Amino acid sequence: MRTALVIGTGLIGTSAALALAGRGVRVHLADHDPDRARTAAALGAGTDAEPAGQVDLAIVAVPPARVADTLAGAMRRGAARGYLDVASVKGGPRRALTALGCDLSRYIGTHPMAGRERSGPLAASADLFEGRPWVLTPTPGPDGGTDTEVLNLALELVALCRAVPVVMDADAHDRAVALVSHTPQLVSSMVAARLRDADETAVRLCGQGIRDVTRIAASDPGMWLDILSANPGPVADVLAEIAADLADTVRSLRALESASEDERGGGAAGIEDVLRRGNAGRDRVPGKHGAAPATYEVVAVYIGDQPGELARIFADAGRAGINIEDVRIEHATGQQAGLIQLMVEPRSAEGLTEALRERGWSIRR
Structure with missing residues (x-):
């Protein structure tokens, strides 16, 4: 890869551009807001000048709702040999590209599993993706499937960003991120929302536990509305399961207030069950360097x-x-x-x- 075009110079686009530029790739930057592209260029992410001809790879880093139209426009003008996006949902953009009649052989959907609470080019970092999973969702099928050259360009991008490639089906990816990324954002925001009108004496008692739970609640609401609007069904499915657990837990807690010893015992068993299932789930979270969880x-x-x-x-x-x-x-x-x-x-x-x-x-x- 000698040349690349990054369309969208927010956190992810600028971080990818910084990584590529730092490893010798000539990067061209474009954004609907020219000031953002100029800012990214000033940070060393590339140039905001238009490329003189076709680049090797076009990287579309715009909100999910704009991915298909942006990709289609780049494909129509022949901007690159290969195209990919880095949106956090994959099934919807691919279906939209199909509806627009785009050549999916020149495209691959991807999603780097990295981010920060802050957004925009000033939050970007060339090492944002180092050691992090980068999901690739090639289009299946011998006719119209992702071309090998495009897959190789995507793999080269992942390598230059020092990330770890993970190949998945697009819809399976969307169900997975609903569980491990999108739902945690909403739950964190819901807990943090309880603090908005809390008594000041309660807020002053905040410790590390509430800080851990609410850390990602500082994220940009507009950005997350775009993401959640593109993956509402899978997120709603996970939240429905959590809602069932919440209802059971509320009943168990109410039972602990009962005068009946049997009801208190049932309530305690219900609370213990959800805590132990939480232990079991937490134990499955990969540990250092993606290895099995370690006990320190x-x-x-x-x-x-x-x-x-x-x-x-x-x-x-x-x-x-x-x-x-x-x-x-x-x-x-x-x-x-x-x-x-x-x-x-x-x-x-x-x-x-x-x-x-x-x-x-x-x-x-």
């Missing part, structure tokens, strides 16, 4: 909110010869301090604890 020991350390503290604790762990597998920080409300949780292999926990104590760190049991 947590070494919790008090840390001051001042420059250099994180670097110092990581350096002290490195001097002890211990690899930090993961890390989380809990911020103390109203205090210039927090709690850093260092996840390590169980056999390393005792050594790390002793090494950090020797260097003056306060360890929390």
Whole structure:
């Protein structure tokens, strides 16, 4: 791949352009808002000048509702040898392209499983996709199916962005992201919405749990309305199952208020069931580098909110010869301090604890 055209210079489009430009591909940038394309170009993502001729690959990074029309327009003017989109839904755009009479042999639907709460070119990063799954949904069939050259261009894009290719059926992809991406966004927003009118004393009690649950509720509503409007059925199916669990859980909690010992026992069993099913589901979430979930020991350390503290604790762990597998920080409300949780292999926990104590760190049991 020598040349590429990125149509849509938001977070995903600009991030892909930055990755390609950084690896020697000449990238042309286009956007319905010329200022966004100029911003992306100023960041080093390419040039906002039109290509002189046909490019190798056109990457359409626009909202799902605009994918088909944008692709069709690029195909009509022969903008590229191959075309792909990076929208978060795949079945709808393909069906719309078919209805428009487009040549699907020159197209492949893709979806990089990466993102941030912020949007726009200023939020972009060349390493956004590193190590993340990038779904490819080639059109099946010997007649009109995705051409091998186009598939290879898509695979090259994934490699240049240092992502991990995953091949799926388009509709299976849409059902999957409804569960692992779209529904979590709505649930996070629903929980966060409870805080809007909550008493200030309750809000001041917010800890790491509510921060974790509501993190993605900071996402752009307009962007998510576009996504959810393109995949409403599968998301509604998952929410209906969650609604059934919620109804059962409400009944179980009400039963715990009952004067009847039998009803309280049934309520407790219902709560325990949903918690244990949650444990089982959480255990299936892939761990570090996509491997099977690992069990780590947590070494919790008090840390001051001042420059250099994180670097110092990581350096002290490195001097002890211990690899930090993961890390989380809990911020103390109203205090210039927090709690850093260092996840390590169980056999390393005792050594790390002793090494950090020797260097003056306060360890929390």
